[in-house]
Amino acid sequence: MMTPKQQKFCDEYIKTGNATQSAINAGYSKKTAKQIGQENLTKLDLKVYIDERLKTISDNTIATAEETLGILTKIVRGEHTEQVTTAEGEIIEKHPDTNQVIKASAEILKRYPLAKDININGNISTNNPFADLTVEELRMLASKGD
Structure with a gap:
């Protein structure tokens, strides 16, 4: 069972990592703080508490891979907008530009490569209907979505 001072130590450790x-900060003597701090980190109940709190914090604050891929997909599809201020001071909703779409597509493709196999000659076989298009052709297609 954790004492209130140990819990304070854990909460402080989560904040500082020191x-x-x-x-x-938890109220231990400065003379013994280094030793007590290291000992506390080896105690199973304190370690479990710290790990659970860190997991809760990361679950609530750090974007998951699924969330990130969802945002990238919205950018690629032109569904994500951002507010920008025009030279006249008007605030408008702006769809992703071609470069943003290409970058988002590249990030998705890093996780889901389209290549089925690479033959001995180094040719890549894909199931991507856009694989044979040039960058300019892809840009033209992307601009039609704006």
């Missing part, structure tokens, strides 16, 4: 400073 065992010695966390021990001092």
Whole structure:
């Protein structure tokens, strides 16, 4: 069972990542803070508490891979907009430009390569209907979506 001082140490450690400073902030003696901090990090119940709190924090604040891919997909499809201010001071909704679409597409493709196989001659076989298009042709297609 964790004491209130140990819980304070854990909460401070989650904030700082520094065992010695966390021990001092929790009320341990400065003389023994380094030793106590290191000992506290080896105690199973404290480690479990820290790990659970860090997981909760990351679950609530860090975008998941699914969320990130969802945003990238919206950019590629032109469904994501951002507010921009024009030279006249008017705020408008702007769709992604071609470069943003290409960058988002590249990020998605890093995770889902389209190549089925590479033969001995180095030719790549894909199931991508756009694979044979030039960059200019892809840009023309992307601009038609604006």
